[in-house]
Amino acid sequence: MSKQELVVIGQTDEAGACCPGLVSAPLGEDQAMELARLFKALGDPVRLRLLSMIASRAGGEVCVCDLTPAFDLSQPTISHHLKLLRQAGLIDCERRGTWVYYWALPATLDRLAAFLKTPQTAETTT
Amino acid sequence: MSKQELVVIGQTDEAGACCPGLVSAPLGEDQAMELARLFKALGDPVRLRLLSMIASRAGGEVCVCDLTPAFDLSQPTISHHLKLLRQAGLIDCERRGTWVYYWALPATLDRLAAFLKTPQTAETTT
DNA sequence: GGCTTGCATTGATATCCATCGATGCAACCT
């Protein structure tokens, strides 16, 4: 039997607080749980479209009244998905008068992107 | 320059380039559905750890017999998660004699990373 | 105050999913 041992390398958090990358070392349980929460928030087509509509908006902000009619879903359902995206730290919102405006939090997106990136392209970040 | 020399299998998209990025333009329904399937596969801590264990392995391959004992789960459950990762195009496997070996498909990971990456992070610390 | 609009919350429900034990199947080993 080829019983090899998978030793979890010490999570060397160098220059990055949480996770040095999916490929660099096996994930610990805690990190996996936290990251899975983020990816789960992206694992729905409605939420992906919502996030994309918010993040790609030129002014950086979108009113909910501009998001809801783009879907064939009820208003509470859209509100529910926006809440999940907000709880995941992907977007944030603010009420301004009658309307509520949402904007994207690119730090979380970049963190996930860095986590997924395989280290085959050598580059130097500032 | 800096042309990618990797043959990206998953990008044989007849409708042109699949997804230029989450931030560049609102996602269509079809693209959102396909990408959500991928992110959903990553939205589980067990699958994230499995993928990390596979992708971080030096030789590039891991035997299932090395993966299963790392979890407090039954063998069918691990097999189920591996199947989902494989259906998502994140890993692939091959039977060699008695054992089955899994390896990562970095093209899919890079595609997701590129999709999440924001154009340029301009120090957004409000 | 009373009415309307925009959005969030609640409660209910149908569907999905992670997990398990049992079983099946392929390959190796006497």
Added chain:
DNA sequence: AGGTTGCATCGATGGATATCAATGCAAGCC
């Protein structure tokens, strides 16, 4: 052939989740 090991598949089940109608709540308007 018979037995054993490694892994996948099946069927069942409890918990999570996406969705809706109804309702609540804040803000503007009459």
